[in-house]
Amino acid sequence: MSTDSGSGSDEASTRDDAASSRDDAAFSGDVPDSSGDATPDRGEAILRAEGLQVSYGEVAALRGLDFRVADGEIVAIIGPNGAGKSTLADAVSGHVAYEGSVTYRGREVADASASDLVSQGLIHCTETRDLFGYMTVADNLDLGAYRHRDDVDERREFVYDLFPTLEDRADQNARTMSGGEQQMLAIGRALMSDPDLLLLDEPTLGLAPVILEDISDGIEEIRDAGVTVVLCEQNVTFAMDHADRVYLLENGRFEREGSPETLRGDEYIREAYLGG
Numbered sequence: 001m002s003t004d005s006g007s008g009s010d011e012a013s014t015r016d017d018a019a020s021s022r023d024d025a026a027f028s029g030d031v032p033d034s035s036g037d038a039t040p041d042r043g044e045a046i047l048r049a050e051g052l053q054v055s056y057g058e059v060a061a062l063r064g065l066d067f068r069v070a071d072g073e074i075v076a077i078i079g080p081n082g083a084g085k086s087t088l089a090d091a092v093s094g095h096v097a098y099e100g101s102v103t104y105r106g107r108e109v110a111d112a113s114a115s116d117l118v119s120q121g122l123i124h125c126t127e128t129r130d131l132f133g134y135m136t137v138a139d140n141l142d143l144g145a146y147r148h149r150d151d152v153d154e155r156r157e158f159v160y161d162l163f164p165t166l167e168d169r170a171d172q173n174a175r176t177m178s179g180g181e182q183q184m185l186a187i188g189r190a191l192m193s194d195p196d197l198l199l200l201d202e203p204t205l206g207l208a209p210v211i212l213e214d215i216s217d218g219i220e221e222i223r224d225a226g227v228t229v230v231l232c233e234q235n236v237t238f239a240m241d242h243a244d245r246v247y248l249l250e251n252g253r254f255e256r257e258g259s260p261e262t263l264r265g266d267e268y269i270r271e272a273y274l275g276g
């Protein structure tokens with residue numbers, strides 16, 4: 001079944017495309033896991049993938065990923081440009097066709113439309129933010145709540161507590177907000193959808209350190225409010241500072257997996273991503 005929801009999936013592969021790349025891109029399954037902490041013990045898996053593959057025509061973007069995210073965790077997917085982080089987020093949120101299996105709360109993602117997944121609490125905050133630039137901050141937030149009209153005021157209050165700038169700028173058009181403010185608005189709008197699982201794709205992209213602190217505090221508060229977070233991030237330091245577990249994605253494969261503490265001690269991670 002197609003998972004096309006009309007948001008950029010025209011270029012995505014068919015499942016046959018993905019299948020055709022299976023042989024030359026098989027997953028080795030031997031992600032180094034010296035940590036002993038790979039299995040989440042915080043709760044039941046809310047999200048699980050087995051043999052997840054995505055291809056765009058000839059390009060194999062994800063080459064057979066196995067992962068699980070437990071209820072209440074912050075899990076970071078780190079990796080360089082082109083590693084496949086956004087593709088992973090797109091596959092999990094039903095925006096791109098995939099091979100293998102991805103289940104959200106035990107149900108195959110491909111069997112639901114992207115909008116059904118939103119109704120079930122799986123919310124994807126994309127790298128491009130997708131704000132309505134000529135609408136106000138307040139209206140953008142309200143649009144986030146279009147499928148969940150209960151407790152809107154409570155959720156808006158939570159968002160305003162998290163990012164007070166948004167309340168101060170409630171009547172300002174989104175396009176006139178700074179990059180950092182727009183990122184806060186994108187996360188705030190996602191929260192208005194009442195997520196159980198929030199996929200954040202590159203929330204730190206292009207942001208100044210002072211704004212990163214606000215986003216940082218926000219992510220941990222979101223988790224503390226009971227939302228599971230999958231953080232796709234190129235900023236490895238930021239991701240390591242906030243995640244409970246981390247997967248390193250390179251060229252469509254997981255190369256490392258473990259707790260931030262363990263990965264900070266990994267020589268390859270230190271040299272390639274943490275400046276030695």
Ligand SMILES: Nc1ncnc2c1ncn2[C@@H]1O[C@H](COP(=O)(O)OP(=O)(O)OP(=O)(O)O)[C@@H](O)[C@H]1O
Pocket residue numbers: 011012056059060061079080081082083084085086087088127234
């Ligand atoms: N719609 C598409 N059509 C063709 N190729 C694509 C498409 N989207 C992604 N790709 C390719 O898939 C690979 C993974 O891209 P993806 O955007 O998922 O990586 P990423 O880790 O999110 O990168 P970045 O951090 O730069 O956003 C890249 O080689 C990219 O060029």
